[in-house]
Amino acid sequence: MSQQDKRTAFRAKLLTFAGDPATTAGGARFEEDGLLIVEDGRVVAAGAYSALRAQLTRETKLVQWPGKLIAPGFIDTHVHYPQTEMIASPAAGLLPWLDTYTFPTERSFEDPEHAANVAEFFLDQLLACGTTTALTYCTVHPGSADALFEASEARNLRMVAGKVLMDRNCPEFLRDTAQSGYDDSAALIARWHKRGRQLYALTPRFAPTSTPAQLEACGALARLHPDVFIQSHVSENTDEVKWVADLFPGHRSYLDVYEHYGLLRRRAVYGHCIHLDDDDRARMAETGAVASHCPTSNLFLGSGLFDFEKAKQAGMPVALGTDVGGGTSFSMLQTMNEAHKVARMTGHHLTASRMFWLATAGAARALGLEDTIGTLRPGAEADFIVLDPEATPLLARRTALAQSPEEWLFAFAMLGDDRAVLATYAAGREAHRRA
Structure with missing residues (x-):
């Protein structure tokens, strides 16, 4: 032929x-x-x-x-595949939601068969909604990342994923250590990063659930592997911001904690970024770190309104994420719908063409994959x-x-x-x- x-x-x-x-x-x-x-x-x-x-x-x-x-194809820059089955779980806010639903749900991913079953369903949902690439959190169990990557590889999808790092302020049954988290992540990078269409993301859940030692270990891995992704959460909820200030005294801001440990750079994607100040936004812009705006989750959990106008003024890279299971839909179209409304509430107008760009070519550019996807x-x-x-x-x-x-x-x-x-x-x- x-x-x-x-x-x-x-x-x-x-x-x-x-x-x-x-x-x-x-x-x-x-x-x-x-x-x-x-x-x-x-x-x-x-x-x-x-x-x-x-x-x-x-x-x-x-x-x-x-x-x-x-x-x-759409690019979802922030989603939790293990939370697929706990979507639409009621709670008074982010922190009680984690304790009541998230942590118990993630415990079941110690079972490889369960992880594989959820991974297949998760990918079915993404594809049904037109999402062809997602940055997804797994659980603390290395096998949860293996399950997602294996399912993605079988379908020849381009996915970015990582095992969660979490060595404090969580149930014992979900806790790793600075050393085991480093070792597990290093092994997963060797096994999956750039294997076919799979890419790896170092994934400290958020600063409160990692000790300084674990964040230091994560930063060391980031220096060893400058082309891997980094994903975490920052400034989602005011109670969370206060908690970080108590846990990490001496830092200028929540975002500064990540920068201190070498986790603010290109291909670093931070979910939410609602309660940032102007200095934080400037640092995001200067380092090329990406804000993943997750409007359905922010509204569902009452976390606050992302400020598109201030992000634009700072030149901060922005993309869209569903944040299932805090988010209420896998659909990037529904995510655009809510993003438009959130923008209007902060005095900014999002055109349709820009919303589609944020979910495709804009996301790819922010991730350094503009010649590959989107x-x-x-x-x-x-x-x-x-x-x-x-x-x-x-x-x-x-x-x-x-x-x-x-x-x-x-x-x-x-x-x-x-x-x-x-x-x-x-x-x-x-x-x-x-x-």
């Missing part, structure tokens, strides 16, 4: 990005009649059908999605989704009246959920099709 014979082409409306729509004129590119050409799991070309049709041969398989939209540019991994504007009667009625691509995309962001995702492709292969 010739190289061209192995190609598959997809014809539909097309959404791609040339830059952040908030700062780049023409940052969002919308093709009314677009063509995406894929070969061996990577993008060959994407653009107007009229410009690319000459690249089709009789042997090229052509998949047509009339009236539908092809966009890069994009449909030639050479990128062919992770993409097909969105259906007629998925529900209300969505169909609203999109039919849209006067511009922005208005059309805004309807998806406000009215869409997993039902709007008709198909999800990972590395050019169909990984989910809506029933």
Whole structure:
């Protein structure tokens, strides 16, 4: 077979990005009649059908999605796969929620069979919602990370995950040590980081559940492996912020604790970032650390409102996360919906094109993966989704009246959920099709 014979082409409306729509004129590119050409799991070309049709041969398989939209696959930058089954658990706030639901639920992941079962269900949910990459927390058990990576590898997905580090202020049954956490993480990095499409993230749960010795060990691993990711939580809840100040006296702020131990850098992703000050935001911007905004979780747990305007002024990298199980949906469309409302409450307007950018190309850029995922540019991994504007009667009625691509995309962001995702492709292969 010739190289061209192995190609598959997809014809539909097309959404791609040339830059952040908030700062780049023409940052969002919308093709009314677009063509995406894929070969061996990577993008060959994407653009107007009229410009690319000459690249089709009789042997090229052509998949047509009339009236539908092809966009890069969504990237969820903050989610906990072990919390899948405790989503929608009531509690008075973050800290009691952890004690009542999170820690008991995570204990069951000492059983490899249970971890594998939840990992499969978790990936099913992501793909049904159009999410093709996620930064996910596992539990303190190394086997929980193995289970997630094994399930992801079998589906050829690009996932970023890590074993939680937690050696104090948690139940004994979930506690590791500074040394065991270091050793387990080092072994998992050796086993999984950059194996196929899998990537590793050093994962101290949050500063209160790690001793200074454990954070120092984590920083040592980060220095040894400058291309691994780092993920944790910061400034989610005012009670948590006060707790950190008591546990780590002498530090300027909660964020400063992580910087002190060498955990503030590119590819470091911090969930929430609600109660930061201007100096914190400046340090995030200067180091390239990413704020993962998790609006459904912040509203559900009453944690506070993320300030998009101050993040913009500081130049702080921002992406979106679902934070299941504190978050209430795996859907990045529903996450956009809540992000828009949170932004409005703080005096900022998020356009639809920017919300889609934050969930795709913007997230990839913040993570240092802009040439790999979140994009449909030639050479990128062919992770993409097909969105259906007629998925529900209300969505169909609203999109039919849209006067511009922005208005059309805004309807998806406000009215869409997993039902709007008709198909999800990972590395050019169909990984989910809506029933």
